Amino acid sequence: MKVLPVILRPAGPGPWRAPAITPRHGVLLALALLLSVGAAQAATGDGVLSVLATLWRWTPLLLEGFVFNIAISLIAMAMGTAAGVMLGLGLIAPNRAVRGVAWFLTQFFRNAPWLVLLFFAMFLLPFEFRFWGIVVPFPGWIKATIGFALPVMANTAEIVRGAIQSIPFGQWEAAESLAFSRRRTLWTIILPQCVKRMLPPWMNLYSLVTMATVLASVVGVTEMLTLVSEVHAAEGGRPELLAPLYGYALLCFFLYCYPIGRLTLRLERRFQVRI
């Protein structure tokens, strides 16, 4: 489908652009990690297993934790997006009451700190559900995932609303004059055009969620950061090991989020039409 380029405007309000990040920065980060490893090694002296070997030895466990982080982020993103699209449609509903409720929910979950929402989900959701005698356990990581899905929902709702409102109003009128119902206008004309505009901010959001998943360690879910401190304890709790270990975690997240940021930038540039 060819879209008329004239009517496409950049979705966002303007000046913000993701920075140009290149693989060089990954190399820089790796260098910083090596430097801290060197410093740690100098501090430990002889007779101690070299820091790099330690990192290597624990890599399978740490990466397992990292994969768990990714899993949490993906599930939270899926749940949050599904709920957020509904909420976003609620934000532009013709019914005043629906609009009001949707607006309140969006503002509520957008303006609360992620960590506080996480505590909210962890403490206020039950640890098991009972359905007619069947006990369904509700482990901590699912509660944490719900805690992440809440802000995702609110942010997605805003993205959806912004994208829909960026479509010129004339299209609604044109569809109406062609006897399209409101629902059909929305689903077959407006939303398909919105997908493109929503993609870059949505991917930015995903990157944010991925980086937020480490917060789960604060409320007692075992993920990468928890494993990092456990590995540190298993290695005898030497304080000079901490910088390389946390540097390793930083590197993992950088390697995962950097390509996403890069892709977002490319998509943003491709979809942007200067007017």
Added chain:
Amino acid sequence: MEAFYEWFRWLYEATGINLTIVYDEFDRKRMISGFWTTVWLCLVCIALSIVIGVVGAWLQGSRLKWTRRGVQGFIALFRDTPPLVQIYFFYFGLGALLPRIENAYGIPEPVLTSMQWAIISLSLFAGAFNVEIFRSGIEAVPKATVEAAEALGYSRLGAYVHVVLPLAVRICLPALNNNIVNLVKTTTLAYAIAVPEMLYVSKQIWSDATNVPEMMTFLLLAYFFLVGCVVWAMARVERALKVPGIGL
């Protein structure tokens, strides 16, 4: 005042809503100090991150390739890694590598407290975003405007200070606004390294009084209030700086 506290005690007995932060003097003092710690953390981090942003944006426009690359690397590093891991890296990782100093009693203690580390890492985190915001603001000033200023006899520096910067600040205010709100919300992460801010204090209180739902609600309202204050202040700044024809 005493009657007011009494009323909350009655509320607890009548409904089970246990707001110890109102009627219990110890909890009240804890919460007030936690609130001011959060406010102080926010203010210091906002100020430092703006300074980092301005300096970074200036360095990014430098003619030296390696300066630009360094700034770019700094932005990439702090943008694409979780802020919590950054805080841990600074506090536990770098904090352990720094030498310890002895206090007045001869007990060794770290050079920087957890509060100071939180300020450093949060400022760097928000500052990395600010660099980009300020740079894009400067770039958004039309070239013709700079040329017009030069045609009127402005020097390079004069045009920058009197023409480019005032326009750039107005252009990047909305994005800056966003980032500052984000920073206020990110200060909760200082909880993880035991900075006695609002979340940390709340956690202490609900551990003592087991009033999790009440404290949670209070926390959310308190952060709404703080974010509301920031938005209100920034809206005032925006209105005060408004020039017809500039901005959205």
